[in-house]
Amino acid sequence: MTMMMMMMMMMMMMMMRMFLKVRRLRRRLTSVILVAIVASL
Numbered sequence: 001m002t003m004m005m006m007m008m009m010m011m012m013m014m015m016m017r018m019f020l021k022v023r024r025l026r027r028r029l030t031s032v033i034l035v036a037i038v039a040s041l
Helices: 003-040
Strands: none
Touching: none
């Protein structure tokens, strides 16, 4: 494996991890917003 290939693999892994984190955070935020709406009702 060349250095460029290694760097590309690392970048892909980081992007995937960030994407998963963002998805998890977004799901939590939507659930919190739904709970707040129900509580306000």
